[in-house]
Each structure stands twice: as structure tokens, then as C-alpha cells.
Amino acid sequence: MRCDSRRSLFFAASVILASMLVAAGAHANQEPPAPLVRVVDLDIGEAQTIALSNGDAVTVKLLDLDEVRDTIRNAVRRATVKVEVAGRTVSLVSSTYHLPVTVGNVQIDCPVTQGYTANSSKDNAWGLTKAARIRLWPAGSPWVRPGTFIYPVKQCWFATDTQMANVPVFVDGGELPSNKNIYYHYGLDFGGAEKLVEVVAATDGQVISAGTDVLPGYDDSPVRPRYDVIYVKDARGWFYRYSHLYEIDRSVKPGVQVQMGQRLGLLGKEGGSGGWSHLHFGIKARQPSGLWGTVNGYAFAWEAYQRQYKPDIIAVARPHCISWAGEPVELDATRSWSRCGTIAKYEWTFGDGSTVTGPRVKRTYAQSGQYNEILKITDAEGNVDYDFAVVQVLDKAHPDQTPPTIHAAYYPTFDITPGDEVTFKVRTFRSTQGHETWDFGDGSAEVTVRSDGNAEVHNPQGYAVTKHRYREPGDYIASVRRTNERGQQAVTHLHIRVETK
Numbered sequence: 001m002r003c004d005s006r007r008s009l010f011f012a013a014s015v016i017l018a019s020m021l022v023a024a025g026a027h028a029n030q031e032p033p034a035p036l037v038r039v040v041d042l043d044i045g046e047a048q049t050i051a052l053s054n055g056d057a058v059t060v061k062l063l064d065l066d067e068v069r070d071t072i073r074n075a076v077r078r079a080t081v082k083v084e085v086a087g088r089t090v091s092l093v094s095s096t097y098h099l100p101v102t103v104g105n106v107q108i109d110c111p112v113t114q115g116y117t118a119n120s121s122k123d124n125a126w127g128l129t130k131a132a133r134i135r136l137w138p139a140g141s142p143w144v145r146p147g148t149f150i151y152p153v154k155q156c157w158f159a160t161d162t163q164m165a166n167v168p169v170f171v172d173g174g175e176l177p178s179n180k181n182i183y184y185h186y187g188l189d190f191g192g193a194e195k196l197v198e199v200v201a202a203t204d205g206q207v208i209s210a211g212t213d214v215l216p217g218y219d220d221s222p223v224r225p226r227y228d229v230i231y232v233k234d235a236r237g238w239f240y241r242y243s244h245l246y247e248i249d250r251s252v253k254p255g256v257q258v259q260m261g262q263r264l265g266l267l268g269k270e271g272g273s274g275g276w277s278h279l280h281f282g283i284k285a286r287q288p289s290g291l292w293g294t295v296n297g298y299a300f301a302w303e304a305y306q307r308q309y310k311p312d313i314i315a316v317a318r319p320h321c322i323s324w325a326g327e328p329v330e331l332d333a334t335r336s337w338s339r340c341g342t343i344a345k346y347e348w349t350f351g352d353g354s355t356v357t358g359p360r361v362k363r364t365y366a367q368s369g370q371y372n373e374i375l376k377i378t379d380a381e382g383n384v385d386y387d388f389a390v391v392q393v394l395d396k397a398h399p400d401q402t403p404p405t406i407h408a409a410y411y412p413t414f415d416i417t418p419g420d421e422v423t424f425k426v427r428t429f430r431s432t433q434g435h436e437t438w439d440f441g442d443g444s445a446e447v448t449v450r451s452d453g454n455a456e457v458h459n460p461q462g463y464a465v466t467k468h469r470y471r472e473p474g475d476y477i478a479s480v481r482r483t484n485e486r487g488q489q490a491v492t493h494l495h496i497r498v499e500t501k
């Protein structure tokens with residue numbers, strides 16, 4: 001991620017123009033344009049013919065479904081569907097940071113499969129009653145209509161931890177071996193620095209609820225008001241949930257129309273956040289089952305970010321991994337992306353200082369702990385980006401002795417130049433022992449802070465705060481760690497890009 005918000009100025013002008021065009025369309029009493037995406041739920045062996053947004057008919061058949069579960073929690077970690085579409089056969093991995101792929105004259109993805117609803121703590125958040133859901137677009141089509149959707153946080157891509165669709169929640173220490181009732185995430189969690197990161201409306205729309213105030217008439221809807229939550233309904237009929245807000249903007253009241261990009265509030269850790277500061281952003285709509293269910297917004301967020309910020313390169317080392325000590329883990333960077341089309345080098349640096357290259361690497365951990373492995377990618381044009389793979393390692397002999405987990409974030413994430421003050425926040429989970437130690441990655445002295453260890457989820461001082469200034473332009477990797485009373489360590493990293501003035 002090249003975190004340069006100046007690139008979004010042109011975008012802002014385009015949004016205004018697009019909004020004017022949409023407004024002009026509305027005056028002519030036109031129906032709002034239907035979503036570009038088409039959705040079909042299929043059982044194995046079932047075929048359906050769907051009209052794409054461009055009018056083309058395409059037949060899609062579900063041939064097979066393979067769900068791989070871990071041996072720790074019996075959670076689905078990878079679901080693969082085999083699909084016949086437009087006469088071709090393709091395998092698709094469901095969500096977990098996968099984007100739609102092009103097959104002949106269509107683009108296709110698989111947001112969810114039935115295994116994710118079988119041992120879910122959130123019931124059937126997707127409204128799926130068949131084996132798998134498939135989505136289709138014409139080849140070359142945007143995934144979400146330009147001018148109708150933007151990135152909902154004013155923050156650099158992957159600035160800190162995320163929990164996107166079908167990933168068991170993990171940042172707050174939620175991956176407990178004793179808990180086989182899995183909170184598979186369905187919306188999109190964007191981690192960020194509490195009370196600092198602005199949350200903006202991803203779309204135009206009407207506010208249905210803001211805090212506990214609700215517009216009447218939405219009993220049959222996905223709206224579930226809470227003090228920290230806003231619901232907005234857009235012209236597609238989709239309901240957007242913005243959760244865990246530290247603060248809701250005063251202008252946001254039930255019945256009010258919000259504009260895409262309008263400030264809704266500040267990112268926080270209120271409500272059922274688990275204590276880590278993030279925006280939970282979820283989209284719900286009527287599904288083919290007739291039930292309300294999740295619309296996976298990851299591809300839309302990806303596409304919106306690409307339009308707004310024009311990154312050259314994005315490293316992807318997600319989702320996190322979980323394993324027993326002594327058993328191999330595969331780290332996978334193959335979802336990384338470069339505008340020029342060729343990633344020339346994948347370099348991993350592990351916590352013990354060793355390095356290895358390759359898009360997919362295997363590694364075994366002898367000790368339990370939360371590891372955070374550094375991925376550096378370099379493309380054919382010399383552009384560089386970093387991401388980090390979270391690996392949670394547990395001791396099979398003592399599965400209840402879980403290591404700590406840790407979340408860090410920084411602000412601002414854009415347009416940092418030498419001498420600028422950057423705020424760093426950190427909180428540890430599952431341990432109140434010890435303290436956090438920061439290394440800002442620029443040769444400066446380590447700094448010790450102490451978070452509350454998530455002792456009280458909503459403690460306003462729960463995160464430990466420190467500030468740092470970088471003296472020179474460059475890419476910096478900051479690290480922060482904490483060790484519990486058993487000597488189990490959690491570590492995490494942040495990538496901070498300091499621009500030339």
C-alpha cells in the first residue's frame with residue numbers, strides 16, 4: 001500500500017460529478033440501477049441459469065464442495081467449490097480474502113458455503129440454506145457500480161489487523177481451543193486507532209438507526225440497533241451496519257439522507273467489539289433463500305480502495321493461521337497484487353530473524369505464542385509493500401494455557417513526512433501480566449508501555465498510547481510485544497511509510 005491520500009483528490013472530484021449524474025437520473029424518475037452482482041445458491045449437482053447485469057444468460061452448476069477444518073476448534077479454514085460455468089470448470093476458495101476471478105465471459109466468486117453456517121455462533125448470518133452461494137458478473141465489469149461505493153474508513157489499506165468474511169475472529173483472543181462454536185466473521189472488520197480514524201458513509205443512503213434511535217417501519221429488516229451502531233439503507237435496498245463507533249456524528253439521525261463520504265463518526269471499540277478497536281462494516285440484503293443475509297463486501301472495499309487511492313502494489317499475508325506447536329503452518333502470499341502484473345519477489349522474515357523466499361512457505365513452531373511474520377513483496381517495477389501473517393500457536397498438552405494476543409494501530413496512516421507526530425496504540429488480550437515493548441524500527445530506543453490487558457473491555461484507557469516521530473523518509477516496520485506469566489509471547493508489526501516532504 002502506497003499510502004498517499006493526495007491521489008484521492010481527483011477521486012473526490014469524480015465522486016461529486018458521479019453524485020450529480022445520479023441526482024440527475026433520480027429527477028427523471030428512473031429506478032435506481034440494480035446491483036451489478038448476481039447471486040445464486042446451489043446444492044451439489046444443481047444448475048441454474050442466471051441473467052447477468054449485461055443481459056447475458058449464463059448457466060452455473062455446483063459440482064463439488066470441499067471444506068477443510070482444523071484439528072483445534074473444528075472450524076472451517078478453507079472451503080473450495082468446484083463449479084461449471086459457461087461450459088468451463090473452475091475451483092473457487094470461499095471468501096477469506098479471495099477476490100472474484102474471470103472465467104470466459106464471466107467473473108465469479110463464492111462468498112460462503114454451508115460449513116460456515118453449521119457450527120457458527122452467529123446462526124445463519126448469510127441466509128444460506130443450500131451447499132454454496134455463487135456470485136456472477138460479466139467479464140470486465142466492475143464489482144460495484146463506480147460512483148456508488150467508497151472505502152468506509154479514512155485509512156491506508158491493511159493499516160492494521162482485519163477480520164474479513166469467513167475468518168474466525170482472533171484479534172481479541174477469540175480462538176479458544178475449548179470453544180467449538182465458531183464466530184466466523186461475515187462482515188468486514190477494519191482495525192484502526194481508537195478515537196482517531198474517521199468512519200465515512202460508503203454509499204449514499206437513508207439513516208435507519210443511529211444509536212438506539214430507529215426509524216419506524218423496519219421490523220422486517222436486518223436492522224439491530226445498539227448504542228454504538230448506525231444502519232444506512234442505500235438505493236440498492238442494501239442495509240449497511242457501522243459498529244463499535246466511539247462517537248456518532250450529530251448530523252446522523254434516523255430518516256436523514258447521508259452522502260457517500262460523509263463523516264459518520266469515529267472508529268472505536270464500543271458494543272460487542274471484544275475490546276479491540278475496529279469498524280465492523282456489514283452489508284445485508286435479501287438472499288436467494290428469501291432470508292436476510294450478508295453481502296460479502298470485501299471485493300467492493302478492495303475495488304473502492306483501488307479507485308480512490310490508486311495503489312501500485314498490495315501485499316496480502318492474510319488470513320491468520322492457527323496450529324498446534326510442532327505442526328506445520330503454510331503462509332500464503334498468493335493473494336498479493338501488483339498493478340504491473342508481476343510480483344518478482346516474495347520475502348518472509350520470521351520472528352527468530354531467519355528469512356525465506358517464495359509465495360507459499362511452510363513453517364513449524366516449537367513454542368506456543370502469537371507470532372507475526374513479515375512479508376515483503378517487490379514487483380517487476382521495483383514497488384515494495386509489506387503485510388504480516390498472524391500465526392497463533394497452541395500447546396497441545398495444555399490447550400487451556402493460551403498465549404496472549406495483541407493489537408496495535410497507528411495514526412495518521414497517510415501522508416506522514418519526517419518529523420510528523422505519529423500516535424501508536426496497543427492493547428494485549430488474555431493477559432494482564434507484564435508490559436508492551438515498542439521498537440519503532442528506526443534504530444531509536446525501545447519504549448515500554450502498559451495496556452490494561454483487556455481487563456475491562458470498554459475501558460477508555462484500555463489501549464496504551466505512545467507517540468513517535470520518524471526523522472527520515474522510508475518504509476519502517478514497527479514491532480510491539482508482550483509476554484505473559486508463563487513466558488508466552490504475543491508480537492505484532494505495523495508498516496509505516498514516511499514520504500519525502
Ligand SMILES: [Zn+2]
Binds near residue numbers: 279280
Ligand atoms: Zn465484526
